[in-house]
Amino acid sequence: MTFPDGTRALTNVSFDVARGEFITIVGPSGCGKSTLLKIATGLLEQSSGEVVLESERVGYVFQDATLMPWRTVQRNVELLAELHGIPKAERKDLAKKAIETVRLTGFEKHYPRSLSGGMKMRASLARTLTLSPPLFLFDEPFGAVDEITREHLNEETLRLFEREQFGGLFITHSISEAVFLSTKVLVMSARPGRIVAEFEVPFAYPRSPEIRFDPEFARLSGQISHALRGAHS
Amino acid sequence: MSTDIESPAPAAAVAVTSPDLEPEVSYKAKREAIWRVVVPPFLVGAATIGLWYFISYAILEPKRRFLLQPPHRVWEEGFADSETLSEMFKGLWSSGRVAFWGLLIAIALGFTLAIIMSQAKMLERAFFPYFVMLQAIPILAIVPLIGFWFGYGRSSRIVVCVIIAIFPIIVNTLFGLLSAESGLHDLMTLHGAGRLTRIRKVMFPAALPAIFAGLRISAGLSVIGAIVGDFFFGKGDIGIGQLLKRYVARIEGEKLLAAVILSCVLGVAVFVFFGWLANRVAGKWAPSTRGKK
Numbered sequence: 001m002t003f004p005d006g007t008r009a010l011t012n013v014s015f016d017v018a019r020g021e022f023i024t025i026v027g028p029s030g031c032g033k034s035t036l037l038k039i040a041t042g043l044l045e046q047s048s049g050e051v052v053l054e055s056e057r058v059g060y061v062f063q064d065a066t067l068m069p070w071r072t073v074q075r076n077v078e079l080l081a082e083l084h085g086i087p088k089a090e091r092k093d094l095a096k097k098a099i100e101t102v103r104l105t106g107f108e109k110h111y112p113r114s115l116s117g118g119m120k121m122r123a124s125l126a127r128t129l130t131l132s133p134p135l136f137l138f139d140e141p142f143g144a145v146d147e148i149t150r151e152h153l154n155e156e157t158l159r160l161f162e163r164e165q166f167g168g169l170f171i172t173h174s175i176s177e178a179v180f181l182s183t184k185v186l187v188m189s190a191r192p193g194r195i196v197a198e199f200e201v202p203f204a205y206p207r208s209p210e211i212r213f214d215p216e217f218a219r220l221s222g223q224i225s226h227a228l229r230g231a232h233s
Numbered sequence: 234m235s236t237d238i239e240s241p242a243p244a245a246a247v248a249v250t251s252p253d254l255e256p257e258v259s260y261k262a263k264r265e266a267i268w269r270v271v272v273p274p275f276l277v278g279a280a281t282i283g284l285w286y287f288i289s290y291a292i293l294e295p296k297r298r299f300l301l302q303p304p305h306r307v308w309e310e311g312f313a314d315s316e317t318l319s320e321m322f323k324g325l326w327s328s329g330r331v332a333f334w335g336l337l338i339a340i341a342l343g344f345t346l347a348i349i350m351s352q353a354k355m356l357e358r359a360f361f362p363y364f365v366m367l368q369a370i371p372i373l374a375i376v377p378l379i380g381f382w383f384g385y386g387r388s389s390r391i392v393v394c395v396i397i398a399i400f401p402i403i404v405n406t407l408f409g410l411l412s413a414e415s416g417l418h419d420l421m422t423l424h425g426a427g428r429l430t431r432i433r434k435v436m437f438p439a440a441l442p443a444i445f446a447g448l449r450i451s452a453g454l455s456v457i458g459a460i461v462g463d464f465f466f467g468k469g470d471i472g473i474g475q476l477l478k479r480y481v482a483r484i485e486g487e488k489l490l491a492a493v494i495l496s497c498v499l500g501v502a503v504f505v506f507f508g509w510l511a512n513r514v515a516g517k518w519a520p521s522t523r524g525k526k
Contacts, residue, residue: 060423068415069517070438079434083424111518151442 001049010035013049015186019134022161022168024178025195026228027188033171034063037139038195040169046096059129059133059166061141065120067112067127073099076109084131091130097125101163102119102156118149125188129160136161138170142177154180155209162206175228179214185224189231195229235421256277302487311491321492323500324473329473331387332459332503336452337393339416342395343451350403351410351436352428361407368400376465386469397458398451405447409440422525451504460496 008203010032017023027033038044040051041060067076077098078150081091099105099155102122121142136175138157154177161168161181171176178185179201199220203211211217238311282304289303301400302310312318348363383389413435421431463474473496480489 043419043422058423059422062416063421064416066414066420068417068435069436070441070515080424081418082425083421083430083434113518113520 009104010039012194013188015143017135017167017169019167020165021184021230022166022182023184023186024170024172024182025188026172026175026178027193027231028190028228029173030229031188031190032193033188034139037137037169037171038138047117053135055134057131057133057135059128059131059136061128061136061138063123063140064144065112065117065124067120067123069112072109072111073104073115073123075122076112077130080127081130094130095126098129099123101129101160102126116149117145118153121145121153122148125156125160129164132164133166135167135169138168138172140171140173140214143173150174150177151209156203157181158207175210175224178224180207180218187224187227187231196231197224199224199227211213242397253255262402265368268305278425282467297341299486300485306509307487307490307494310485311494317488317491319396321473321488322477322496324471325495326490328456328459328472328496329499331390331462332452332499335391335458335462336398336455338391339399339402339451339455343399343447344406344514347403347406347410348432351409351432357407364400364403365397370396370398372461373399380466384468385466387466388457389466391471393462393466394455394458397461398455401446401454403448405443405450406440409443409447410436412443413439441515442511445507445515449504449507453500454508455494456500456503 013036015023024035025033035044035134037060039046039049039055041058067141068079073094074095076096078091081094086094096108099108100123102124104119104122107115107119107123112123115123124141140154143154158181162180168181170178170181182201185199185201187199188194189196199218202216203214238250253486286303289298289301293300298433310317319324346360348359376393379389379392383392410432417430417435417439421435426434459472460474463472464478467475473492475487477496478491480486481494
């Protein structure tokens with residue numbers, strides 16, 4: 001991927017995400033991770049290469065919740081179904097279920113300004129869930145929340161993944177988040193971004209939060225960290 | 234705890250009590266609120282009237298008192314005299330209607346222009362400088378032109394109104410439309426939303442707080458515009474501006490001041506109305522427009 005100003009953001013990046021697969025890309029800031037996701041969704045057009053999607057319905061979870069401040073939680077969650085022309089009754093139902101899934105029941109009538117950062121993120125997840133997309137793209141979604149909320153949100157994401165068996169492509173700075181969630185972790189180098197290392201994560205699903213304390217978890221995190229340092233220099 | 238003498242003093246103690254449990258405190262808070270909210274403007278008002286009397290009686294000698302008649306004379310000649318009062322209310326009604334139509338046209342035109350400019354940076358660059366120029370035209374200078382084009386009656390008054398009131402609407406609406414978070418635009422793009430959907434679901438709601446801030450200013454300006462227009466284009470029914478002109482000509486200072494106060498009240502009323510409307514429409518979700526002290 002080369003931008004018009006000549007910046008080479010990505011080069012030789014190639015991988016597949018199948019349903020039931022959760023792939024995380026870790027890399028230093030500015031390595032082109034977000035560019036990659038934007039290309040995957042079509043928000044940006046690549047200068048060369050190809051993106052093949054199974055379905056047009058792609059779930060995209062943004063860096064922040066990107067809720068509409070003028071809509072209640074319920075109406076925010078209904079938004080995507082609305083854009084896709086799903087009738088009102090059905091969309092209400094979809095939203096209700098999604099809100100239940102992320103455990104925000106009881107907050108339907110709240111406006112985003114009265115929600116905590118974690119709750120906003122969960123509302124945002126629920127919004128994406130209403131379309132039950134076969135592919136979920138996460139663009140460093142939990143960077144802005146505190147550590148404890150982040151762990152909760154990770155567990156939530158994991159639960160969703162185990163339930164829905166979508167294909168997941170997750171982008172993050174956090175190694176532990178990557179290992180905790182993924183079937184596979186890809187390490188990207190600094191600009192121009194390319195994939196320099198690949199790690200299979202051996203833990204089976206469903207995963208318990210306890211795996212974070214497993215020696216294997218630490219060992220793998222160490223290896224990824226090492227690869228990341230190599231990619232940085 | 235209190236009986237346990239041996240227990241070491243805690244390094245920190247945190248206690249939270251609900252204020253509802255102490256009605257005396259809340260009563261006191263209420264009284265304090267009255268002191269803080271009601272009393273200061275009242276004092277300034279009283280001081281102003283005091284100063285007014287002082288100037289009328291202590292500074293101006295009787296021969297020159299007509300320059301600033303004291304408040305009670307304004308009351309007697311202006312408000313207490315039913316004939317004058319009804320005359321002024323009629324004028325106010327006429328000017329109020331002009332202001333209303335002027336504002337309505339300014340809103341329709343301003344929204345349309347802002348929406349057009351919000352669609353492409355190029356359009357904004359092409360048009361915006363001219364709106365700034367329009368804003369900079371001294372209305373006095375083009376009064377004869379407006380007269381030639383639209384006659385010397387109500388249409389011209391409305392035109393003046395529109396020229397004066399439209400700028401804040403254009404600027405605030407445009408600024409508001411462009412203020413929507415880029416993430417929301419990406420979301421719209423991802424889900425194939427068209428231009429109209431984007432305006433309707435993202436840009437317009439995002440613009441509402443700014444739009445209302447503009448409307449509050451423009452509403453006041455439209456009242457001023459109606460009065461100014463009245464001054465120059467006096468054909469047809471008599472607006473408050475014509476009355477002002479008449480009172481000046483007859484050196485009826487009391488009536489003049491009364492009319493000024495009344496038009497001021499009209500301006501305040503529309504300002505308050507749009508504040509209320511803004512709160513009704515966006516109060517639940519918009520960030521507060523007033524800073525906290």
